[in-house]
Amino acid sequence: MIRCEHVTKVFNRGKPNEVVAVRDVSIEVNEGEVAVLRGPSGSGKTTLLSLIACVAKPTSGRVFVAGKEVSKLPERFLTLFRREHVGIIFQQFNLIPELSVVDNVVVPLIPTPLPANESRKRALALLKNLGMERRSDFKVRELSGGEQQRVAIARALVNNPRIIVADEPTAHLDTALAEEFLRIMHNLKREGRTIVIATHDPLVFQHEMVDVIFDMRDGRLVEVVR
Amino acid sequence: MSFEKHRNILDYSVNFLLRRKGKNLATILVFTLVVFMLASVVMMMNSLNHEARETLSLAPDITVQKIIAGRQGLVPLEYISTIQSIRGVSRAEPRVWGYYYDADEDATYTIIGVQSLESLPLAISEGGFSGESAVLVGEALARAKRLNVGDKLLLRDHRGEYVKFVVAGVFSSSSALQSADLIVMPQDKARDFFGIPSGYSNDIAVYVANPAELPNIAIKIAQKLPDTRVLTREQIRETYDAIFGWRSGVFLASLLGALLAFAILVWDRASGLTAEEKREIGILKALGWSTGDVLEMRTFEGVVLALNSYLLGVILAYLHVFYLGAPLLKPVLLGWSTLYPSFELMPVVTLEDLLLIFFISVVPFLAAVVVPSWRASTIDPDEAMRGI
Numbered sequence: 001m002i003r004c005e006h007v008t009k010v011f012n013r014g015k016p017n018e019v020v021a022v023r024d025v026s027i028e029v030n031e032g033e034v035a036v037l038r039g040p041s042g043s044g045k046t047t048l049l050s051l052i053a054c055v056a057k058p059t060s061g062r063v064f065v066a067g068k069e070v071s072k073l074p075e076r077f078l079t080l081f082r083r084e085h086v087g088i089i090f091q092q093f094n095l096i097p098e099l100s101v102v103d104n105v106v107v108p109l110i111p112t113p114l115p116a117n118e119s120r121k122r123a124l125a126l127l128k129n130l131g132m133e134r135r136s137d138f139k140v141r142e143l144s145g146g147e148q149q150r151v152a153i154a155r156a157l158v159n160n161p162r163i164i165v166a167d168e169p170t171a172h173l174d175t176a177l178a179e180e181f182l183r184i185m186h187n188l189k190r191e192g193r194t195i196v197i198a199t200h201d202p203l204v205f206q207h208e209m210v211d212v213i214f215d216m217r218d219g220r221l222v223e224v225v226r
Numbered sequence: 227m228s229f230e231k232h233r234n235i236l237d238y239s240v241n242f243l244l245r246r247k248g249k250n251l252a253t254i255l256v257f258t259l260v261v262f263m264l265a266s267v268v269m270m271m272n273s274l275n276h277e278a279r280e281t282l283s284l285a286p287d288i289t290v291q292k293i294i295a296g297r298q299g300l301v302p303l304e305y306i307s308t309i310q311s312i313r314g315v316s317r318a319e320p321r322v323w324g325y326y327y328d329a330d331e332d333a334t335y336t337i338i339g340v341q342s343l344e345s346l347p348l349a350i351s352e353g354g355f356s357g358e359s360a361v362l363v364g365e366a367l368a369r370a371k372r373l374n375v376g377d378k379l380l381l382r383d384h385r386g387e388y389v390k391f392v393v394a395g396v397f398s399s400s401s402a403l404q405s406a407d408l409i410v411m412p413q414d415k416a417r418d419f420f421g422i423p424s425g426y427s428n429d430i431a432v433y434v435a436n437p438a439e440l441p442n443i444a445i446k447i448a449q450k451l452p453d454t455r456v457l458t459r460e461q462i463r464e465t466y467d468a469i470f471g472w473r474s475g476v477f478l479a480s481l482l483g484a485l486l487a488f489a490i491l492v493w494d495r496a497s498g499l500t501a502e503e504k505r506e507i508g509i510l511k512a513l514g515w516s517t518g519d520v521l522e523m524r525t526f527e528g529v530v531l532a533l534n535s536y537l538l539g540v541i542l543a544y545l546h547v548f549y550l551g552a553p554l555l556k557p558v559l560l561g562w563s564t565l566y567p568s569f570e571l572m573p574v575v576t577l578e579d580l581l582l583i584f585f586i587s588v589v590p591f592l593a594a595v596v597v598p599s600w601r602a603s604t605i606d607p608d609e610a611m612r613g614i
Contacts, residue, residue, distance in 0.1 A: 047608075050608040053512075055511070055512045055607045055608040056607075056608040075516070075517060075604075076516050076517070076518070079511070079514060079515065079516040079517075080514075080516070082512075082514050083513075083514025084514075088512055088513070090509075090512075094505075094509045094512070096506060096509065098245040099241070099245075103241070107238075107509075107510065107513055108513040108514045109234075110231075110234045110235060110237075110238050110515070110519075111231055111234065111235060111514065111515050111516065111519040112228075112231060112234075113228035113230045113231050114230065114234075115230050116230075116233070116234055116237065119234075155513070159514065
């Protein structure tokens with residue numbers, strides 16, 4: 001489902017502040033698996049996640065997602081591919097604070113031909129599944145951290161993607177909420193979705209749903225645990 | 227291309243604008259002010275030019291003035307027979323006129339003496355021309371001095387003595403620029419009022435049957451009467467254009483400074499995309515918005531801002547110029563405004579003017595909104611979100 005071959009990502013290339021975030025990494029995640037990118041801050045796990053999520057392109061190497069080499073795709077095709085195949089849950093949730101809960105969830109559907117009322121129906125159904133239907137008209141800034149994360153999950157799922165990527169999803173949650181998040185992810189795994197999570201939280205990488213762990217350090221892949 | 231998709235993006239743009247009410251209201255305010263000033267100048271100059279052309283349409287084909295010591299002097303009436311002897315001249319008439327300063331109103335009027343009303347083809351809204359002391363007055367003058375038909379009008383003649391006139395009629399406001407400051411009286415009375423000796427006039431109005439012959443006839447008059455200055459209507463029109471063009475040019479040049487400041491402001495506003503805006507663009511891109519979708523959203527936003535400001539500015543300018551009499555511009559564009567009775571400008575707005583204002587205000591604004599957004603939306607969404 002996901003394959004990275006000798007991937008390197010350099011930021012600010014050729015400048016004094018050049019950073020090699022990922023260095024010659026090769027990994028593979030099969031369809032329906034839950035993979036964890038594990039490592040301390042600055043290990044390159046978020047950058048590798050961005051490459052898998054098609055929000056960034058590698059400086060060198062090749063990235064294959066759902067059978068397509070996304071590292072070679074022009075921007076507009078990459079955008080379309082990302083919209084159709086990848087749902088992203090960001091570390092800071094990256095919700096738009098002035099928008100309501102339901103409006104945040106429909107954001108990925110706006111540049112699609114789906115009529116606004118259909119998008120809204122779909123978003124409300126997801127929010128109901130996540131126990132957020134009563135908060136749908138709240139501004140997201142009025143929500144707790146756990147509620148905000150459920151909105152971010154609903155938004156990641158609104159396009160019905162086959163792949164979910166999550167960056168440090170439990171970093172801002174207490175244990176109960178983190179377990180709630182893992183329960184939701186587990187259900188998504190049961191639906192057959194492929195999930196990649198970047199984290200250094202033992203609660204996540206010790207969870208029974210996890211199939212493979214990629215240990216990262218200083219931008220390099222140091223160990224694969226299956 | 228899906229209509230729904232564009233409607234969705236438009237809805238999001240409007241939502242985006244409403245979320246930043248304060249900032250966008252400030253932009254609309256500045257934008258509207260610039261369009262208002264620009265449109266006011268253009269509308270006023272157009273209207274003045276239109277009125278000037280209307281005035282000229284009433285002017286004689288050729289005006290003959292006597293030049294003494296390089297200045298305009300009185301013309302002997304015997305010149306008329308010399309002019310009439312030239313083939314092609316249909317009519318030559320003496321004109322008696324002068325200026326009168328009214329200290330009470332702090333205004334200067336133009337007094338014209340006519341042999342008959344037919345020689346001054348201006349519409350009269352009330353009254354008629356009868357009696358030796360009868361005068362016709364401009365509508366603005368009548369309003370300023372609260373004169374009605376039948377009222378007395380006292381004016382000091384060239385000796386400084388008061389002369390009593392009776393208002394016999396008021397000119398129609400449809401010829402405001404021509405007649406606003408006008409007092410028309412019988413020619414002999416005007417000659418006596420200004421102290422012009424009989425057998426003389428201020429100038430001679432010449433009418434030509436065939437307009438194609440006009441330049442030749444003007445040359446012949448100048449040859450036969452070498453001590454005169456011969457002015458064709460076309461030459462007077464060029465002088466008018468130069469005066470109005472110069473005034474509006476000076477004002478527009480100073481307005482360019484304001485436009486430049488406006489351009490810098492909008493550039494700063496737009497290019498200085500806040501961290502929040504950049505982050506939002508990054509989020510949208512990460513969530514599957516293409517560069518084109520982001521640009522479409524920002525363009526809609528710019529169009530909504532710019533069109534509202536443009537329409538508001540143009541409407542306010544129209545009201546300012548044609549309903550309020552352009553109080554902000556008159557002192558600049560009409561040098562004689564303090565000496566001239568107030569008058570209403572005839573509304574003249576052309577499509578070309580509206581397009582001109584559109585292109586020098588709306589287009590740069592849209593560019594200033596879209597270009598920085600394009601720059602922000604072409605980088606990797608990951609980098610936009612991290613602020614790298």
